[in-house]
Amino acid sequence: xxxxxxxxxxxxxxxxxxxxxxxxxxxxxxxxxxxxxxxxxxxxxxxxxxxxxxxxxxxxxxxxxxxxxxxxxxxxxxxxxxxxxxxxxxxxxxxxxxxxxxxxxxxxxxxxxxxxxxxxxxxxxxxxxxxxxxxxxxxxxxxxxxxxxxxxxxxxxxxxxxxxxxxxxxxxxxxxxxxxxxxxxxxxxxxxxxxxxxxxxxxxxxxxxxxxxxxxxxxxxxxxxxxxxxxxxxxxxxxxxxxxxxxxxxxxxxxxxxxxxxxxxxxxxxxxxxxxxxxxxxxxxxxxxxxxxxxxxxxxxxxxxxxxxxxxxxxxxxxxxxxxxxxxxxxxxxxxxxxxxxxxxxxxxxxxxxxxxxxxxxxxxxxxxxxxxxxxxxxxxxxxxxxxxxxxxxxxxxxxxxxxxxxxx
Amino acid sequence: xxxxxxxxxxxxxxxxxxxxxxxxxxxxxxxxxxxxxxxxxxxxxxxxxxxxxxxxxxxxxxxxxxxxxxxxxxxxxxxxxxxxxxxxxxxxxxxxxxxxxxxxxxxxxxxxxxxxxxxxxxxxxxxxxxxxxxxxxxxxxxxxxxxxxxxxxxxxxxxxxxxxxxxxxxxxxxxxxxxxxxxxxxxxxxxxxxxxxxxxxxxxxxxxxxxxxxxxxxxxxxxxxxxxxxxxxxxxxxxxxxxxxxxxxxxxxxxxxxxxxxxxxxxxxxxxxxxxxxxxxxxxxxxxxxxxxxxxxxxxxxxxxxxxxxxxxxxxxxxxxxxxxxxxxxxxxxxxxxxxxxxxxxxxxxxxxxxxxxxxxxxxxxxxxx
Numbered sequence: 001x002x003x004x005x006x007x008x009x010x011x012x013x014x015x016x017x018x019x020x021x022x023x024x025x026x027x028x029x030x031x032x033x034x035x036x037x038x039x040x041x042x043x044x045x046x047x048x049x050x051x052x053x054x055x056x057x058x059x060x061x062x063x064x065x066x067x068x069x070x071x072x073x074x075x076x077x078x079x080x081x082x083x084x085x086x087x088x089x090x091x092x093x094x095x096x097x098x099x100x101x102x103x104x105x106x107x108x109x110x111x112x113x114x115x116x117x118x119x120x121x122x123x124x125x126x127x128x129x130x131x132x133x134x135x136x137x138x139x140x141x142x143x144x145x146x147x148x149x150x151x152x153x154x155x156x157x158x159x160x161x162x163x164x165x166x167x168x169x170x171x172x173x174x175x176x177x178x179x180x181x182x183x184x185x186x187x188x189x190x191x192x193x194x195x196x197x198x199x200x201x202x203x204x205x206x207x208x209x210x211x212x213x214x215x216x217x218x219x220x221x222x223x224x225x226x227x228x229x230x231x232x233x234x235x236x237x238x239x240x241x242x243x244x245x246x247x248x249x250x251x252x253x254x255x256x257x258x259x260x261x262x263x264x265x266x267x268x269x270x271x272x273x274x275x276x277x278x279x280x281x282x283x284x285x286x287x288x289x290x291x292x293x294x295x296x297x298x299x300x301x302x303x304x305x306x307x308x309x310x311x312x313x314x315x316x317x318x319x320x321x322x323x324x325x326x327x328x329x330x331x332x333x334x335x336x337x338x339x340x341x342x343x344x345x346x347x348x349x350x351x352x353x354x355x356x357x358x359x360x361x362x363x364x365x366x367x368x369x370x371x372x373x374x375x376x377x378x379x380x381x382x383x384x385x386x387x388x389x390x391x392x393x394x395x396x397x398x399x400x401x402x403x404x405x406x407x408x409x
Numbered sequence: 410x411x412x413x414x415x416x417x418x419x420x421x422x423x424x425x426x427x428x429x430x431x432x433x434x435x436x437x438x439x440x441x442x443x444x445x446x447x448x449x450x451x452x453x454x455x456x457x458x459x460x461x462x463x464x465x466x467x468x469x470x471x472x473x474x475x476x477x478x479x480x481x482x483x484x485x486x487x488x489x490x491x492x493x494x495x496x497x498x499x500x501x502x503x504x505x506x507x508x509x510x511x512x513x514x515x516x517x518x519x520x521x522x523x524x525x526x527x528x529x530x531x532x533x534x535x536x537x538x539x540x541x542x543x544x545x546x547x548x549x550x551x552x553x554x555x556x557x558x559x560x561x562x563x564x565x566x567x568x569x570x571x572x573x574x575x576x577x578x579x580x581x582x583x584x585x586x587x588x589x590x591x592x593x594x595x596x597x598x599x600x601x602x603x604x605x606x607x608x609x610x611x612x613x614x615x616x617x618x619x620x621x622x623x624x625x626x627x628x629x630x631x632x633x634x635x636x637x638x639x640x641x642x643x644x645x646x647x648x649x650x651x652x653x654x655x656x657x658x659x660x661x662x663x664x665x666x667x668x669x670x671x672x673x674x675x676x677x678x679x680x681x682x683x684x685x686x687x688x689x690x691x692x693x694x695x696x697x698x699x700x701x702x703x704x705x706x707x708x709x710x711x712x713x714x715x716x717x718x719x720x721x722x723x724x725x726x727x728x729x730x731x732x733x734x735x736x737x738x739x740x741x742x743x744x745x746x747x748x749x750x751x752x753x754x755x756x757x758x759x760x761x762x763x764x765x766x767x768x769x770x771x772x773x774x775x776x777x778x779x
Contacts, residue, residue: 084740086757088477088731120532124507127532127702128737134705135741143702145539147529147546148510150517156549160531160542167538326514351477354733358511361473362518379475 008253011217013241020233021223028056028111037114037176040133042126043226044296045119045144046168046317048192048309051230052185053172057117058110059227060129064092067099068271068383070106077384079104090352091383093129100136113137115175117168119144121323123355142171146318150325153315161314182310189309192230193301198238199225200298205245206289207340210254211262212245215288216278217255219269225297256287261404264336265291266363267348267356268382273390280394284401290340292333296321299332326359330366337371344404347377351387374407376400410625412618413599416606423461423609427496430456430611436498436524441485441512442505443673443698444530446547448688450501451612452562452570453554458497459608459669461647463488464761473515479731480760481645482508489521499524499557501550504532506700506734526553533702534693543689551685567684573612578674580619581607585664585671587626589719592638592661594631597652600662604670605647637776640716642666642742643727644735650765651727658772664719666712667727672696699734708738709745716751723779724753725772729760752779 031038039050043061050057067073073095079102080094081087087094095105103109116139118130127143134141144164147157169180202221205212221241228234248254263281265288270277281288300320305312321329337345345367350357364375378396381387419426427437438450439460450457462484469490470483488494499522502513517525528550531539555562581604587594603622607615637660646667655662665671676695681687696711697703716724724746728735739755746753754775756768 084743086736086739089733089736093737124510124532124700125733125737128699128734131702131705132737132741141705143533145531145533147531147542148504148527150510150514150527150529154549156542156545157529159545160538163538163541164536167536325517326511327518349475354478355507355510358474358478358508359514361475362515365472 005257009255009257011213011241011244013237013244014220016240017221017224017237020228020237024227025107028058029107031056031111038111039115039117040110040113040130041117042119042122042130044122044317044320044322045117046165046313048188048230048313049169049172049180049185050117051192052181052188053176053178055115055172055176056111057227058113060096060110060133061092062223062227063099063105063107063110064095064383065269065271066107067095067105069274071272071385072105073272073383074385076102076104077386087384088351090123090125090129091381092352093125093132095383097129097132097136100133113139115139115171116141117144118142119146119317121146121317121320123322123353125354140171140175142168144168144317146323148323149319151328153319157318158314161318162311165310165314185310188230189313190306191232191235193304193306193309195225195229195231195234195238196298196301196304198235198242200295200301202238202242202245203290203295203298204339205242205249208249209262209341210252210256210259211287211289212248212253212255214255214278215265215291215294216269216274218291218294219274222294222297229297254287256282256285258285259287260285261343261401261408262287262289262341263344263346264289264333264340264342265293265346265348266333266360267350268293268353270348270380270388271382272385273380273388276390280397281401284397284405286344286401286404288346289342290336292321292329292336295336322355326362327366329359330363333363333367334370337367337373342373343408344373344400345375346400347375349377349379351379351381352383374400374403410622412621412625413595413603415618416602416610417599419606419610420602423458424493424496426610427458431496433611437496438524439494439497439500440503441481441509442503443668444503444505444692444701445501446503446528446550446688446692448567448570448574448678449547449551449554449562451573452566453551453558455498455554455558456611460485460488460494460497460500461605461609461645462760463493465491465493467761474512477731478508479729481729482512484761486512486515489516490519498522499526501526501528504529505698506732508731508733524557526550530692532700534697535703540689540693543693544685547685547689564684567688571678571684571687573616575677576616577607577612577619578677580616580623581674582671583623584619584626587623588661589638589663591631591633592636592663593634593656594626594629597656597662598649601649601652604674608669608673636661637722637779638663638720639776640664640666640719640721640724641670641727642712642724643668644729644732645669645760646727647760648763648765650763651768654765654769655772655776657769658776660723660772660776663721664715666696666715668698671715672698699738706741709742712742713745713749713751716746716749721751723775724751725775726753726755728755728757730757
């Protein structure tokens with residue numbers, strides 16, 4: 001019997017990825033029993049030295065995404081508000097902070113950290129959030145301070161961040177009471193580099209028309225490049241995923257049936273409405289072929305020297321998408337619009353993420369001036385559904401798609 | 410008294426202050442953060458001016474910043490775009506928070522003024538490498554200023570500037586000290602005017618005026634009244650009505666943890682062979698802002714000691730809506746105060762619209778309670 005069309009469209013690697021993530025969280029949950037230490041780390045933080053030191057990295061932001069996707073965000077956010085945290089604060093932070101206390105969420109809370117690693121290349125919020133957790137768990141906090149490169153990676157910034165990489169290593173040596181393994185670090189660095197390259201290649205496959213996957217799939221498959229970067233598991237998985245995408249292209253399998261319009265997405269996903277949004281765009285034969293979010297985990301690869309990972313990681317971690325000027329961000333958006341041949345640009349104005357969202361209106365203006373493609377801005381929040389007005393957003397998407405259809409006919 | 414009146418007049422219309430300064434052929438550099446290295450700006454021969462929002466309606470800034478951006482950031486951008494800040498010649502952004510980080514980008518991309526600088530200070534202040542970086546960034550800023558002014562900033566220039574700012578800060582500290590000793594010795598609205606004026610007016614003039622105010626306050630004999638001693642905490646608190654409403658309710662502000670208060674002026678710049686190092690050291694060691702990191706409990710400890718030192722009957726958190734760094738710290742600062750039995754209250758405000766009637770009621774309720 002032949003597969004039905006919708007079965008054919010389903011990405012087969014999805015099951016494998018779920019299995020890997022389950023194993024990863026089980027390992028983390030039982031870390032203490034296996035004499036392993038757990039470090040909580042920010043999503044943009046340098047995980048490779050942790051992997052080299054056999055410390056299990058845990059990502060509260062990935063956990064935040066899980067909370068959002070399992071629609072448990074509202075309840076946990078309200079609990080944080082009851083603790084005195086303003087409802088205007090980042091919903092990842094709110095959900096995580098209350099989850100630590102009530103042990104809620106889809107996996108009953110995260111394993112207790114032995115240390116906290118905070119890199120402020122994504123926002124100033126993580127600095128405050130990790131201070132909260134440092135007080136709560138009473139564990140050491142290491143901060144990798146990556147000054148914002150509004151216009152360039154200056155020599156002062158380069159010196160400062162490079163010195164901190166050594167401080168980071170010294171911190172890990174103190175925490176583990178072991179010498180840092182530089183040889184293992186070199187191997188981990190190579191694996192991280194390879195996985196990032198593969199992830200970029202996976203994302204690049206969507207330049208094909210029709211696109212073999214959508215940004216909604218990228219949001220899902222992103223988890224490994226974030227959490228298991230620097231391991232063979234991530235490399236092997238993305239090799240397989242890339243193969244599957246290439247095969248889909250060969251077989252002419254698209255993610256969106258009868259793809260006619262190609263859109264670019266900006267900002268974090270709306271985790272609790274992924275399915276609805278995906279269906280909504282799909283109904284218009286529109287595929288979100290790419291996004292500025294998932295590419296952030298390979299966007300700075302050009303600064304990485306796989307043979308000199310430790311030295312080059314300072315620049316690679318400082319020059320990520322959110323830590324540069326709005327004009328440079330706009331340039332990257334313009335490149336993506338061209339590369340993916342996008343017909344429209346959808347911006348999620350995300351109440352939770354100020355460094356991502358402020359400046360969006362200027363990027364919108366630049367995109368309009370330079371490309372002439374329609375831009376839609378929807379206001380929502382990545383985890384807290386109280387900021388999501390479905391009927392309003394639906395009307396706006398319909399109107400936006402109407403304009404795109406008229407322009408393309 | 411006449412010196413205080415000069416401050417009160419000055420803050421009524423900052424553009425008048427600006428035109429006087431410009432008449433003296435001085436260029437004006439604006440900023441929104443108490444970490445802005447004013448000493449360097451002054452040493453370069455520019456006038457450092459803290460920017461406040463004129464609280465006009467947000468119209469043009471709507472095209473750049475969403476409604477969930479704090480009212481101070483939107484308000485100042487509105488002033489810039491609508492021409493109300495045309496008297497400044499440039500601005501410096503010392504990296505404050507996520508919102509001001511993006512304001513800096515939008516500001517730079519608009520390119521309205523002759524001078525622009527991002528002085529991206531470290532976010533953590535408790536390590537040797539952060540210390541080195543702080544000096545590096547200040548040195549770089551000094552070069553930028555030299556290029557703008559077309560002459561070298563000498564050590565003598567810097568030392569003169571440091572002396573000036575130490576003098577101003579010492580006098581402001583003294584006035585606060587007197588107010589804490591004898592609450593009500595100076596009206597809250599006057600104190601507000603003096604502090605705000607010291608951030609916008611010509612610093613030479615400020616330095617001339619302050620000693621007379623101190624001398625006068627030291628002389629006056631005010632009977633000790635039974636008032637409630639209040640400490641306020643937050644970012645900016647840019648409204649004289651707040652101080653008046655507090656007094657009407659029977660409270661006097663005897664100390665603060667504000668960006669436009671003691672966080673800005675406390676802490677002397679100590680002697681150092683290298684004046685840049687001296688400035689850097691003060692910035693690293695001064696009372697910390699929540700957007701920076703020293704230890705996870707630094708602000709809590711500081712809050713408690715500030716309240717105790719001033720024998721506060723209560724602490725009022727005056728937080729700007731959408732200000733993340735302060736909102737993140739509030740629950741733990743409250744916990745620290747609660748543990749010490751220090752009564753406290755939270756007021757969330759909007760810099761653009763202040764409902765003084767409601768504010769007065771809340772102050773009254775709190776002050777009657779403590």
